Amino acid sequence: MYTELKKVLDKNIIQLSAVLIIFLSALQCLYTVRSDHYHACSNDIVRLNEDYKNGALTENYDINSYLQYMESDDFYIAGVIEEKVKFFRNAENKEINIRQKLSSSLFSDEDDQRKLKRDLKYVQYNRSLHVVFTNDLLLTSYFYLDPFYCGFILMAGLVSLRYLFISDYESDLIKLYKTAGKEPAELCIDKISALAVTVILLCxxxxxxxxxxxxxxxxxxxLPLQMVSGFSEYYGMQDVFQYLLICWANGILTVMLILIVFLIIYLLTKNLALSAMICGIAMVAEFLMNRMISSASGFAYLKNYNVIHLLETAGNTNGTNSFISIFMTLSCLTFVYICFLLIMIGIYTYSKDSIKIQIPVNFRFSSLIQCIWADIFIERKFILILVLLGMYIITDIRSYHRTETAFDRSVEQMREKYYGEINENKLAALEEKKAEYEALKDEQASMQDRFIRNALSEQEQARFDEISMLVKDSEAFEAVYGEIRTIVDNHGTYYLNAEGIRLLLQTDSQWYRTLIFLLILMPSLLFAGMAGRNLYHSSFTDFIFTSSxxxxxxxxxxxxxxxxxxxxxxLVYGGRVLKFNDYNPFSSADGPVNLFLNVDSAFTLKTYLFIYITAVFLxxxxxxxxxxxxxxxxxxxQSILMTSAIAFFVYVLPFGIMKALTPDRECCTLLFIMIPVSCVLIVIIYYRLLHDKETGRRVK
Amino acid sequence: MNKLEILHVSKQYGKVKGLDDISITLSDGIYGLLGPNGAGKTSLIKVISGLTEYTEGSILYNGKDICLLEAEYRNLLGYMPQQQKIDSQYTVYSFLRYIAVLKGIRKPDDRISHLLDRLHLHEYKSRPLSSLSGGMIQRVLIAQSLLNNPKILLLDEPTAGLDPVERRNLREVISSISRNRIVLLATHMMSDVEFISDRILLMKSGKILTDSTQQELLSRTRVYISDKPYEELLKKDNTIRLVNIAYFNGVPRVRFISENEYPDQVPTTMDDVYLDWMDDSCIQN
Incomplete structure (x- = not known):
């Protein structure tokens, strides 16, 4: 193992990784400590601590003084402080509630009493813990950058894989090793141990x-971790140190898992680019699913076992993968890792000199289309990418984020009643309905006092219940009424499911749009790379270029x-359209686009979708x-990497410009810049490709 | 009758001349293209096949420039590249179908079947290419080059990596298919060409040194043997080129080429010819 380890640790790139990790940590700490946020937060935290010691954190505590953060758009700090205050209040309230329940005859049952006493002990324990508000910006900034560190270690791990396993196969040294008398399993374990040690060292x-x-x-x-960052839902006893240790273990296991899966794919396909692309696409797709899967859907369990999600366990404290599930995640991860490790060792050990699967492909080619299809899909195994993408799309369609709370559902139902063109009749009906609700509310208010005093007659009680039922929808109605009024005030004439469409196109977040774009771009570039390799660098190249x-x-x-x-x-956008239709049927796509994109444009939604998908395609x-x-x-x-670099700059540039542009940015940029420029460049490159690279003559 | 004229063709690779003003005319028959590694054999084959563009000169097929003939010329061409391994999961049959599609052959099954028989490949028909031995692969590559019944057959080191029996079999195949077509066979092994070539082209440093028949070449080189030490012979005659020194009971037996007359002349082999033309170290010695 020492020899194998030396092989990796000797490499400058691994040493550089370690130095860069330290440098990144130092830079991050320095930046956080020197930031204005840190100082502002420090002062306020001192104030909060004093207030807490003085017992001032009561219901009437003036949280408004911290709202300055809200005004300065710094919701993060405001949120943290609010959470902290809430946590202490909740703890106090819980204790009071439990004490009340304990003395109540309703909970006199022995089981209830035992349970309540246990809860009380728990809450008291929490309150007795070292109580202090801290400036947790520093810690959370580490959590925030956790995926970056993991990504970094992952890269170093891939480099190690290259020297430990892949180079042996590329240079056929594997045959030499296996004939040198060393047991393959022993060799494999040595290599895996060296890899693990490298990853552990970097972590x-x-x-x-x-x-x-x-x-x-x-x-x-x-400090108990629930005191940091307002993890009020968490009642474990881990302190910050233990938590960092968990993150450390999680990071090691996750990186090792990804590397082992990569290695398995490589051993099966013997194609470095394909293996990297499969892992990359799977991770991007997983990340997207992780963010978009509803916890109410049948695929919610994926949220816990999502690789990308695991990488950022520490930073992700919301949703189902909260603190409690970290241990579940960790144990599951260990189990999965061991399974994959055994599979990998099995493949490595029991295969002969070549692990590549030999499947004789017996085609009766009769056209060029068949030849190219077989070359790319079967010979180069692009079919694996398609299967992977198909799986993502099916999961994506099935796991669309449904509206979850009762209020959201009733708003959604109410919206569906009013989708469509906003005309005089609709407005009149809305006003009428509003007046009706107000009348009902007034009537309910007039009966409210007597209802509390239990002074309603039987008839009045029935009427009161009826009104309560009718008024139940009024809040949802008011929400919809407000939305429609805003549209009318902005001279809009159409009401449609703006939120659904925003989700569909991820218009709110350039980050997710970029990821979706990446999900389309990566397999497309791989396909193009394979087609290019087939044409110019394969064992078939000479046959192709000497053929008629x-x-x-x-x-x-x-x-x-x-x-x-x-x-x-x-596939990707079609999948999104399908799932959108499944869960958010909008009455018509002929409505104007300005309602959901905040653009001053007369395009209809259909036109916009057409332009958008065409632009992506082009x-x-x-x-x-x-x-x-x-x-x-x-x-x-090399070709794929070079194109990706260009794509990155081209993609960043227009979006950078778009941000500076006024409302019509999307449609105008797509329609008048992206589409025509793409068309012109496509035509130029298409004709260049049909010309001989040396003479410049057109191929005939 | 096919005629391929290569007129003053040069190929420049940066500052290096891969082909230097080559002019030869090829007609039906087998041409052995001989030369050491880096002599320009593959460059010449690639230039003729259209895979590489030449920097100067022209190539005419039956009086027409091949650059103008394009697809029509490629249709007359059979090309076997210099390679030992095709890393593909396609079976032999699928591969030949693939090439047949590339060459635009309609209903190629009869032709494929004929070639599989001719090259003794029938039993390997359903084997993936990646599982075949070097000799099998060479046979498959020959088969693909013959699919369109080409008028010009370019074979780049077809016997590389083969054992003597395989080489003999392959030579027989090449010889049997040479009628009514130009066959240009590039190799650095004399035995490949000495039995089957009509003419031999010797190439070195991008130039054609000679275009002769085997007999002409053999008659030009005179080989002798001597029991005297090589250094002693060299002192007296500086035209000597060493072919071989063997020791029998401690007594050297020197085989050498010389322009002067010596008493013990022995029959010249093609290996002697090759060394005579190609080995610069002989002259220095």
Whole structure:
């Protein structure tokens, strides 16, 4: 094992990773401690602590003085302080409630008493813990960047894999090892141990640097964690130190799991780019699902076992994967990791000199279309990517975020009644309904006092119940009424499910839109890379370029790249449209787009969707063609990486410009810049690809 | 009758000349293209096949520039690249179907079947290419190059990595298919060409040194043996090129080429010819 470990630790890139992790920690700490937020928060926390000691945190405590954060748009600090105050209040209230219940005859049952006493002990324990408000910005900033550290360690892990396993296969050294008398299982365990030690070392560097910096800034590491960041839902006893240890273990296991899965795919496919792409797409898809899966859907369990989610366990304290489930996650992760590890060792040990699966492909090719299809889907195994994407889309469709609270549901039902064109009749009906609700409310208010005093007659009681039933929907109605009034005030004439459409296109978040775009772009680039490799760098290249059907082959390959980009765009966005229709049926897509995109535009939703999906398709096709073009001169991975770099800049640039533009940014940029520019570039690259790279003559 | 004229063709790779003003005319028959590694054999084959563009000169097929013929020319071409391993899961049959589609052959099954028989590949028809031995792969590659019944057959080191029996079999195949077509066979092994070539082209440093028949080449090189030490022979005659020194009971037996007459002349082999033309170290010694 020592030899294998030395092989990895000797590499400058691994040493550099460790140094960079320390540097990142120091930079993060320095930045946080020096930030204005830190100082502002420190002062207020001192004030809060004093108030708490003085017993001032009562129901009437003036939280408004902290609202300055709200005004300065710093909801985070405001939220943290509010949560903290809430936590202490809740703890006090809970204790009072339990004491009341204990003395009540309703809970005189022995079981209830025992349960209540246990709860009381628990709450008292929590309150007796070292009570202090801390400036937890420092700690939470570590949590916030946790995925970055993990990503960093993951990269180092991949580099280690390259030197430990992949290079052996690439240079055929594996045969030499296996004939040198060393047991394959022993060799594999040595290599895995070396990999694990590398990952553990890097994770430990991260943990130690964080602990040291927290110590230096006098952060109380023994502070119970529920006191930090307002984790009021959590009643465990872990302190900050223990929690960081859990994060450390979680990070190691998750990174190792990803690396082992990557290795299994590599051993099965022997294709580095395909393995990397499968893992990458799976992780992006998982991340998207994790964010968008409703906890009410049948796929909610995925939220707990999501790899990306695991990477950022510490930062993600909301939703189902809260603190309580971290242990569940950790144990599950350990189990899954052991299973995958055994599979990997099995594949490594029991295979002969080549692990590649040999499936004879017996085709009766009769057209170029079949040839290219088989080349990419079967020979290069692109079919795996399609299966993976299909699985994501099915899960995505099935797990759409339903509205969950009763109020949300009633608002949704109310909205459905009013979707469509806003005309005079609708407005009149709305006003009439509003007046009706107000009359009912007045009537209810007039009976309220007598109802509390239990002084209603039987007839009045029946009427009161009836009114209560009718008035129940009034809040939902008011919400819808407010939305429609806003539209009318803004000269809008159409009412549709704006929230649903925003979710559909992820218009609220460039980050998610980018991820969805990435989900389309990655398989498209891989496909284009494979087509390019098939054309220019495969063992078939010479046969293709000396054949009479060369031009047809080139054209068919490029057409395939187009078709694939189209399929990818339609699969991902089509899936979203489908699920949108399933759960948020909007009466018509002919409504104007300005209602949900805040753009001053006369485009209908249908037009916008068409423009948007076309733009995505064209941009993805353009980048795919660029990849094929680069494949003429470079290898597949290089071509994909170069195109990705260009895509990154091109993608960032227009969105950067768009942010500075006024309302019409989306439609105008897509329609007048992205689509025409993409079309022109596609035509240019298409014709360049049909020309010989050396002579510049058109292939005939 | 097919005629391929290569007129003053040069190919520049950066500052290096891969092909240097090559002019030859090929007609029906087998041409052995011989030369050491890096002589420019593959470059010449690639230039003729259209895979690489030449920097100067022109190539004419039956008087027409191949650049203008394009697909029509590629249709006349059979090309076997220099490679040992095709990492593919396609079976032999699928691979040949694939190439048949590329060459635009309609209903290729009869042709494939004929070639599989001819090259003794029938029993390997359903085996994936990646599982075949080097010799099998070479046979499959020959089969693919013959699918369209080409008028110009370019074979780049077809016998590389094969054992003597395989090489003999392959030579027989090449010889049997050479009628009515130009076969250009690039190799650095004399035995590949000495039995089957009509003409031999010797190439070195991007130039064609000679275009002769085997007999012409053999008659030009005179080989002798001597019991005297090589250094002693070299002192007297600086035209000597060493072929071999073997020791029998401690007595050297030197086999050498010389422009001068010596008493013990022995029959010249093609290996002697190759060394005579190619080995610069012989001259220095």
């Amino acid at each position: 430990s560097v991260k943990l130690l640097s964080q602990l040291l910096l927290l110590k230096l800034t006098a952060f109380p590491l023994n 059907k060369l031009k047809s082959f080139l054209k068919t390959s490029i057409t395939y790249v187009f078709i694939n980009s189209f399929i990818m765009s339609i 941009v993805v096709s353009l980048f795919s063609l660029v990849t094929v073009f680069f494949s003429r001169y470079y290898h597949m991975i």
